[in-house]
Amino acid sequence: xxxxxxxxxxxxxxxxxxxxxxxxxxxxxxxxxxxxxxxxxxxxxxxxxxxxxxxxxxxxxxxxxxxxxxxxxxxxxxxxxxxxxxxxxxxxxxxxxxxxxxxxxxxxxxxxxxxxxxxxxxxxxxxxxxxxxxxxxxxxxxxxxxxxxxxxxxxxxxxxxxxxxxxxxxxxxxxxxxxxxxxxxxxxxxxxxxxxxxxxxxxxxxxxxxxxxxxxxxxxxxxxxxxxxxxxxxxxxxxxxxxxxxxxxxxxxxxxxxxxxxxxxxxxxxxxxxxxxxxxxxxxxxxxxxxxxxxxxxxxxxxxxxxxxxxxxxxxxxxxxxxxxxxxxxxxxxxxxxxxxxxxxxxxxxxxxxxxxxxxxxxxxxxxxxxxxxxxxxxxxxxxxxxxxxxxxxxxxxxxxxxxxxxxxxxxxxxxxxxxxxxxxxxxxxxxxxxxxxxxxxxxxxxxxxxxxxxxxxxxxxxxxxxxxxxxxxxxxxxxxxxxxxxxxxxxxxxxxxxxxxxxxxxxxxxxxxxxxxxxxxxxxxxxxxxxxxxxxxxxxxxxxxxxxxxxxxxxxxxxxxxxxxxxxxxxxxxxxxxxxxxxxxxxxxxxxxxxxxxxxxxxxxxxxxxxxxxxxxxxxxxxxxxxxxxxxxxxxxxxxxxxxxxxxxxxxxxxxxxxxxxxxxxxxxxxxxxxxxxxxxxxxxxxxxxx
Amino acid sequence: xxxxxxxxxxxxxxxxxxxxxxxxxxxxxxxxxxxxxxxxxxxxxxxxxxxxxxxxxxxxxxxxxxxxxxxxxxxxxxxxxxxxxxxxxxxxxxxxxxxxxxx
Numbered sequence: 001x002x003x004x005x006x007x008x009x010x011x012x013x014x015x016x017x018x019x020x021x022x023x024x025x026x027x028x029x030x031x032x033x034x035x036x037x038x039x040x041x042x043x044x045x046x047x048x049x050x051x052x053x054x055x056x057x058x059x060x061x062x063x064x065x066x067x068x069x070x071x072x073x074x075x076x077x078x079x080x081x082x083x084x085x086x087x088x089x090x091x092x093x094x095x096x097x098x099x100x101x102x103x104x105x106x107x108x109x110x111x112x113x114x115x116x117x118x119x120x121x122x123x124x125x126x127x128x129x130x131x132x133x134x135x136x137x138x139x140x141x142x143x144x145x146x147x148x149x150x151x152x153x154x155x156x157x158x159x160x161x162x163x164x165x166x167x168x169x170x171x172x173x174x175x176x177x178x179x180x181x182x183x184x185x186x187x188x189x190x191x192x193x194x195x196x197x198x199x200x201x202x203x204x205x206x207x208x209x210x211x212x213x214x215x216x217x218x219x220x221x222x223x224x225x226x227x228x229x230x231x232x233x234x235x236x237x238x239x240x241x242x243x244x245x246x247x248x249x250x251x252x253x254x255x256x257x258x259x260x261x262x263x264x265x266x267x268x269x270x271x272x273x274x275x276x277x278x279x280x281x282x283x284x285x286x287x288x289x290x291x292x293x294x295x296x297x298x299x300x301x302x303x304x305x306x307x308x309x310x311x312x313x314x315x316x317x318x319x320x321x322x323x324x325x326x327x328x329x330x331x332x333x334x335x336x337x338x339x340x341x342x343x344x345x346x347x348x349x350x351x352x353x354x355x356x357x358x359x360x361x362x363x364x365x366x367x368x369x370x371x372x373x374x375x376x377x378x379x380x381x382x383x384x385x386x387x388x389x390x391x392x393x394x395x396x397x398x399x400x401x402x403x404x405x406x407x408x409x410x411x412x413x414x415x416x417x418x419x420x421x422x423x424x425x426x427x428x429x430x431x432x433x434x435x436x437x438x439x440x441x442x443x444x445x446x447x448x449x450x451x452x453x454x455x456x457x458x459x460x461x462x463x464x465x466x467x468x469x470x471x472x473x474x475x476x477x478x479x480x481x482x483x484x485x486x487x488x489x490x491x492x493x494x495x496x497x498x499x500x501x502x503x504x505x506x507x508x509x510x511x512x513x514x515x516x517x518x519x520x521x522x523x524x525x526x527x528x529x530x531x532x533x534x535x536x537x538x539x540x541x542x543x544x545x546x547x548x549x550x551x552x553x554x555x556x557x558x559x560x561x562x563x564x565x566x567x568x569x570x571x572x573x574x575x576x577x578x579x580x581x582x583x584x585x586x587x588x589x590x591x592x593x594x595x596x597x598x599x600x601x602x603x604x605x606x607x608x609x610x611x612x613x614x615x616x617x618x619x620x621x622x623x624x625x626x627x628x629x630x631x632x633x634x635x636x637x638x639x640x641x642x643x644x645x646x647x648x649x650x651x652x653x654x655x656x657x658x659x660x661x662x663x664x665x666x667x668x669x670x671x672x673x674x675x676x677x678x679x680x681x682x683x684x685x686x687x688x689x690x691x692x
Numbered sequence: 693x694x695x696x697x698x699x700x701x702x703x704x705x706x707x708x709x710x711x712x713x714x715x716x717x718x719x720x721x722x723x724x725x726x727x728x729x730x731x732x733x734x735x736x737x738x739x740x741x742x743x744x745x746x747x748x749x750x751x752x753x754x755x756x757x758x759x760x761x762x763x764x765x766x767x768x769x770x771x772x773x774x775x776x777x778x779x780x781x782x783x784x785x786x787x788x789x790x791x792x793x794x795x
Contacts, residue, residue, distance in 0.1 A: 658788065659787060659790070660715070660716050660724070660787055663715060663716055667712055
């Protein structure tokens with residue numbers, strides 16, 4: 001019986017098909033022709049709908065497969081009767097083809113330092129792996145992609161060139177390929193492809209210098225992180241000779257030694273994730289990436305691609321589990337990023353920048369969850385965040401579409417003119433703030449639960465690296481972030497939609513076309529219901545990672561976080577509802593300066609690149625010019641020249657131009673040289689003939 | 693009784709010195725060329741003496757001598773051709789009169 005899973009390769013194949021078709025349309029019909037402009041979005045949307053159907057079917061089958069394997073295990077008293085244990089990879093749909101087969105069975109790697117290991121076949125395989133992680137992620141990516149495409153239909157109407165749809169097709173294909181990959185190498189290939197698409201789409205309006213610069217910045221900074229991931233891939237290949245996740249899991253969990261410590265490999269993977277998921281200090285590219293079209297920001301830089309780092313860490317979590325000290329680093333960087341970006345988001349005046357920093361903050365939140373050994377909670381937050389942050393970005397796009405500015409101080413009073421946008425934005429904002437019963441509430445709660453479990457010392461995985469004191473610190477940071485998130489969300493919403501219009505455009509704003517509001521309404525609906533629909537599934541699907549907490553403690557936790565969120569909202573409303581003429585945060589003085597100047601991180605990097613690196617480079621340039629070229633190369637020539645000059649006088653001597661005099665001098669020197677050499681030879685060498 | 697090799701070497705040295713002196717001091721270009729021939733033959737004498745006294749079983753030295761004789765013949769031909777051209781160009785073969793090399 002063929003199942004949806006058997007066709008899961010089409011989930012990647014269909015967007016690729018769309019990419020090819022759009023490219024053909026552009027080549028055949030010409031780039032500005034009405035035909036390719038009209039047909040491109042439809043091709044992509046149809047392909048996405050078909051892929052969505054397959055992915056939904058695959059998700060259903062995957063969940064069924066899991067239930068089945070659990071039953072089997074219980075009946076046979078099998079390997080994971082224990083509640084906490086994950087089903088092995090063999091339980092999932094997995095199919096791969098050999099891509100590169102070594103010619104002869106290779107010998108064991110000649111690393112004599114390590115103990116003997118099982119034979120390695122070193123075949124490179126590519127294929128699909130459908131476990132719940134991938135299946136859920138596929139649906140999330142496709143659903144958001146589809147809605148963003150429908151939205152783009154209205155939003156990108158004025159664009160002349162259909163290459164937007166070309167890049168979007170390629171991006172969707174790569175992102176889905178990244179998710180469905182069964183091996184780390186394949187994941188890495190798609191990882192680079194999404195980076196490329198991100199670069200192309202940030203620089204979509206490449207005529208604008210800021211957009212071109214932002215694209216390059218994003219590409220360079222993420223590439224810096226990718227280097228770490230590449231090293232990790234190489235080390236894993238050297239160690240295990242197989243990059244498929246199932247084989248790696250068995251090898252790593254089986255304690256097969258690797259060429260470098262697993263902690264190092266885990267940190268390298270995390271470094272790659274830091275670049276992609278914009279963790280401090282590699283977060284600097286994401287706010288600039290908002291130069292791209294808003295639908296790109298919604299899809300790539302809020303919902304999907306930036307979550308790839310989280311997905312990668314969740315995917316390779318078996319390595320992190322074996323390297324708890326790496327988890328500590330992940331948790332600390334995640335928590336710091338969450339708080340750090342939230343403070344910056346509080347003071348931004350650009351609507352999209354507020355959300356960009358909010359995205360960084362939420363990604364930090366997810367990383368923190370991963371570091372606290374709660375990957376299920378982190379992944380859950382990833383999915384809900386994908387929906388409500390995409391929603392928020394699309395509402396921002398709708399507002400920007402209407403008022404032609406991104407400065408929230410030039411908006412105001414838009415509630416009356418753009419009711420749909422305002423209400424959907426409110427839903428997204430409340431979800432972001434973590435208000436019951438929206439999606440964000442549940443996922444944020446799970447993360448806080450994970451933090452509480454660590455603080456109480458109930459998470460076995462990290463118990464000996466993260467002390468309870470540190471756990472409490474992380475929990476407090478997380479709760480502070482909840483407060484700030486609620487505050488800046490309220491600030492943004494109040495300034496944009498309430499009060500009086502503060503600019504001419506804001507007075508004459510109109511609601512966006514139906515193709516845009518349709519996506520907003522659907523995403524808002526998903527945000528409203530996904531908490532209820534997905535929670536039981538996901539929590540059942542991925543078992544809790546810690547010993548059960550006391551229900552009382554969980555209720556306390558929930559109460560505190562909800563209280564903090566409500567405090568943040570009340571505080572934000574109180575400060576901004578009166579629509580103050582000036583930013584009230586200015587009173588904070590130094591802290592406000594830090595917030596608006598992004599805590600000088602960008603300035604630090606400019607200093608690092610401009611002063612330190614360029615200074616070092618100019619020193620090296622000077623060294624090359626003065627010492628290498630000037631001293632050694634030119635110096636040799638100069639010395640030789642001077643010697644020649646001097647000897648010309650001696651050689652010409654009293655009879656310049658006399659050939660025979662030259663011959664005389666040559667003779668003289670030859671005699672001197674020979675005498676010197678024979679003197680040397682007679683004292684230092686024993687010559688066979690002469691010594692006889 | 694065999695003459696010691698030193699005798700041959702002394703003769704060779706004298707021959708070389710005479711040749712070098714001729715090359716350096718004779719004004720006539722043809723005479724200077726003859727000096728070169730003397731020096732080459734001094735080298736030949738050395739080769740042959742060394743062969744006779746040290747490696748009588750090996751042919752290397754004799755081959756070297758044959759090559760030197762061949763080179764000397766070629767050198768004489770080329771050298772005389774040059775001298776002939778010098779004469780055509782300057783109307784003399786006096787090396788002191790020919791000083792194009794003077795800076």
